Amino acid sequence: MTPAARDRLVIALGRNPGRSRSHNRRVVLDLLRSHGQLGRKELADMTQLTTQAVANIIDELMAENLLVDLGRRRSGRGQPPIQFAVNPDGAITIGIEVSVSHLVATVLDLGGNLRHESRLDIDDTRPEALLPMIARRVETLRAKFPVMLMGVGVVMPGPFEIEGLSGVGPTTLPGWAGIDAAGRLSELVGMPVLVENDANAAAVGETLFGAGQALSNFCLIYFGGGIGLGIIADNLPMRGAFGNAGEIGHVVVQPGGRACLCGQSGCLERYASLHALREHLEGHGHSADFATIEALHQEGDPLLTGWIAEAAAHLSTMIGFLENILDPQTVILGGMLPDSVIDALIAGLRLGPSVANRQDRSEPRVTRGQTGQLTAALGAAALPFFNAMTPRLDLSEGPGRSSEPAAQALEKGTVA
Numbered sequence: 001m002t003p004a005a006r007d008r009l010v011i012a013l014g015r016n017p018g019r020s021r022s023h024n025r026r027v028v029l030d031l032l033r034s035h036g037q038l039g040r041k042e043l044a045d046m047t048q049l050t051t052q053a054v055a056n057i058i059d060e061l062m063a064e065n066l067l068v069d070l071g072r073r074r075s076g077r078g079q080p081p082i083q084f085a086v087n088p089d090g091a092i093t094i095g096i097e098v099s100v101s102h103l104v105a106t107v108l109d110l111g112g113n114l115r116h117e118s119r120l121d122i123d124d125t126r127p128e129a130l131l132p133m134i135a136r137r138v139e140t141l142r143a144k145f146p147v148m149l150m151g152v153g154v155v156m157p158g159p160f161e162i163e164g165l166s167g168v169g170p171t172t173l174p175g176w177a178g179i180d181a182a183g184r185l186s187e188l189v190g191m192p193v194l195v196e197n198d199a200n201a202a203a204v205g206e207t208l209f210g211a212g213q214a215l216s217n218f219c220l221i222y223f224g225g226g227i228g229l230g231i232i233a234d235n236l237p238m239r240g241a242f243g244n245a246g247e248i249g250h251v252v253v254q255p256g257g258r259a260c261l262c263g264q265s266g267c268l269e270r271y272a273s274l275h276a277l278r279e280h281l282e283g284h285g286h287s288a289d290f291a292t293i294e295a296l297h298q299e300g301d302p303l304l305t306g307w308i309a310e311a312a313a314h315l316s317t318m319i320g321f322l323e324n325i326l327d328p329q330t331v332i333l334g335g336m337l338p339d340s341v342i343d344a345l346i347a348g349l350r351l352g353p354s355v356a357n358r359q360d361r362s363e364p365r366v367t368r369g370q371t372g373q374l375t376a377a378l379g380a381a382a383l384p385f386f387n388a389m390t391p392r393l394d395l396s397e398g399p400g401r402s403s404e405p406a407a408q409a410l411e412k413g414t415v416a
């Protein structure tokens with residue numbers, strides 16, 4: 001994570017009016033993360049806590065191996081203060097991204113460094129098969145990294161628990177409607193598990209590691225199986241009242257267009273999604289795996305070029321909506337398409353006039369994400385991280401998600 005990204009976590013933190021001990025612990029930890037190293041007095045000044053209170057918190061964090069003592073650093077006259085820093089090896093978070101065809105696992109250390117990634121193809125996504133599989137994956141990674149586990153984040157395609165939309169179509173997971181994924185997983189794993197939709201997690205991933213690092217307001221159009229939207233507004237993910245903000249896949253962009261399993265015709269997902277692309281290619285006798293899509297694009301295959309042109313036209317409409325409604329600094333396109341195809345989609349956009357049409361723009365109106373295939377899986381691992389450092393973000397709150405227990409476990413430190 002860059003210093004800029006860390007600073008933004010601190011900004012979000014600063015808005016939290018709570019002054020509980022657990023909150024103060026988080027603030028101290030986060031200031032150390034964002035500044036690299038600080039002494040007790042500096043921390044006391046920054047947090048407006050007493051030096052004694054800071055000293056107690058530091059003792060506690062040191063005892064939990066979350067901080068390291070860097071010794072004294074000379075600064076001016078008098079005895080130089082002892083400097084403390086976050087211990088990257090002190091704790092990890094685990095992220096699991098579940099899609100219709102595979103499961104990606106990531107491990108981040110306390111310094112925000114990627115320590116592990118692995119991918120597993122899956123063919124059975126029903127809860128009774130998938131829930132134990134996720135739990136086993138977490139167990140394996142806990143054994144591989146025998147340090148404090150700060151939390152587990154799981155991302156899956158949304159929308160969550162919506163009658164009429166959830167569980168319809170091949171881009172959502174069948175059989176998951178009404179399943180309390182966070183609750184069931186927390187039970188299986190033995191600690192609170194945060195669950196988020198893939199587009200929101202991907203936006204968090206780009207915020208911390210990718211194209212969103214220097215941005216406070218952006219939209220991420222995410223190509224999972226379907227198409228989703230993650231919104232970062234004033235540094236915070238916008239989740240909506242029920243965690244389903246940004247469900248753009250079933251917005252009609254072509255009235256009277258292609259029939260959709262949601263019951264409407266002309267939904268964006270029927271044109272601009274990995275599923276629509278696969279359908280298009282397979283309908284013409286091509287396989288549609290990642291490598292084939294990449295190869296077809298390189299060859300300039302007219303089937304793929306045709307799909308890109310059509311998808312870009314509908315994306316242009318959607319991007320115009322987003323710009324006018326949300327006024328983002330930029331719109332990022334990312335997810336499970338080859339970079340070259342995303343670039344071609346961007347090149348194929350025909351953006352009309354919108355509030356984004358300003359002369360003093362410092363960012364392009366649309367840009368490609370930088371975390372590639374790993375975006376959502378990185379975001380998954382960052383969820384507990386965000387939750388621990390920035391209680392205000394409250395990514396864990398909402399239907400079907402654990403909230404306060406997660407924070408309590410983080411404060412106590414659940415040792416693997």
Ligand SMILES: [Zn+2]
Nearest residue numbers: 250260262267
């Ligand atoms: Zn639809």
